Amino acid sequence: MHGKILLRAVCAQRMKNVRMASAEAASTASTSERVAMPRLRGEDFRHPLDQQNTSLLQSLPGLNLIAKQTLGPLSEQVLYLENISTSVLVGPEQLNRLHLLMLEAAEILDLDPPDLYIRQDPRPNAYTLAIDGKKPFVVVHTSLVDLLTEAELQAVIAHELGHLKCDHGIWLTLANLLAVSAIQVPGFGSFVAANIQDSLLRWLRAAELTCDRAALLVAQDSKVVVSALMKLAGGGSSISGELNVDAFLEQARSYDKAKSSSPLGWYLSNAQSSQLSHPLPVLRAREVDKWAETAQCKALLRSGRKLQRKD
Template sequence: MAVASLPSSNFTAKSSPLCFGFHKPFLPSSYANFGSLKNNRNGGIQITVCKADPPSSSSLSFRYLDADDFRHPLDKQNTLLLRTIPGLNEIGKALLGSIAEQVLVLENIGTSVLVSENQLSELHQLMVQSAEALKIEAPDLYVRQSPVPNAYTLAINGKKPFVVVHTSLIELLSRKELQAVLAHELGHLKCDHGVWLTVANFLTLGAYTIPGVGGMIAQRLEEQLFRWLRAAELTCDRAALLVVQDPKVVISVLMKLAGGCPSLADQLNVDAFLEQARSYDKASASPVGWYIRNAQTRQLSHPLPVLRAREIDEWSRSQDYKSLMQRATRTNS
């Protein structure tokens, strides 16, 4: 997923047109409904924030979990390359000044609902459980009214990070799938992606505004930044898998965000989507297909959903994943 940008038409980050991506998060809308509403026995209104999953009496816990235990090799490689760019941190700090920080923070606080033990407690519990599993402090969590299914993380200037989830995403996903989304966002924080994601978006956008050399700087950085962002997303899909422990749950999220809606969600088939992913690999195996695939991917800040589905399916079968799961223990929730 991604980070937030300033609520201005001049600060709209590029992204994949679907999930775990960035979609103008500061655009409130009355067209998305929050969960589902029903009357309770006392004549009041009860809010259900997501579709129910079978209840679980225990949660996953690692005695010790380092980010490099599950970091994708491409994430490691591209992070090292990104750190070699001269002046990147300095430019990022300049772009993420105090005014930008205040706008971003106040915009979310002022137009979203802060989740807590006393406010949307089920979502709060999902976040706390996911954070405990990944051995990270739980960030603040906000729910924001939007018709675009999305979630994103913001972390700047050493402030406490926060995660924002759109109401339409909550409507679309089951409880377990929503936990996978939260775990994905926590993966960004666990791997120190939060600030880097914010810097990457602002750097790419802000560099164009530098007179004379801005366009040249942005063009040189954009491809490398987007390559890093795509690799970071693969890492965070792994974080989601570590928490929910079921690759079909993570793949189902990707599938629903690629082509799902609440009325069709229960008819979607994960196995068929994986077969679609394999067919994409076959279709892009020719020289022309390879060229088209690379041209298509370079324009996106997130990997194609079918490729992410295949990646998470393969990692769930790997010895690295199995070894990590052997280190995990169950605790009563």
């Protein structure tokens, strides 16, 4: 009996390894067919909600002053030192594969590559900080590296580059302070009124949709981006090989139907999202899937030149 159980476990593990190897092979094969977009602008792929909420944010009285006071030289130095002192800087001599993923993603988006740091943290996450007068940097948590395939990880890096490409800059850093609470700056809470907090979170959710488009422009395969979102919603090293992108997209469509079926569904959906820093994973997956089929996205990819894979 024990022998049969062991045999079944071995067979199951082999099947899982085959599925994971096939996924990795597909990701590697797709990179040789990708294109770079040397004249890409942030406005070429900015989500309409990002455009709308950026205008609303800029019109709020006093927000510029709050941002300058909150993100003064001392706060910026705290943010900068906190991140570089607790992470590993990626480069040609340190985690070179990750370094090449960053360079490749930046080339596709026609962007000067920022610094990339890897930080030990069990919570899968990545974020971007653009500090005045210093080179921007992206931080990726180790748990995210462990969770995702190489192609999915590059899509996450590309998402962060999207913030830089679209000049999300000061609003992104302010929103990260508020929503992510990566650093606690003394006195920050007293500056931010509830309406400004709501406006920043609404803007941040819209900006995330723009950056998911940047991830798609780098991956050039919507399933890679959706797979990364799916794993962030409910993935783990022991079950990654069994996750199904098509089933997750069908789940997203079901959510759309439930949300639009009644005024109550619409209200509950908005209430569910209102205090989040990111849109719901199923909504992000649906947005990526839909934009991949638009004339706008296809035209951008057609305009590119063949990318030479960096090895």
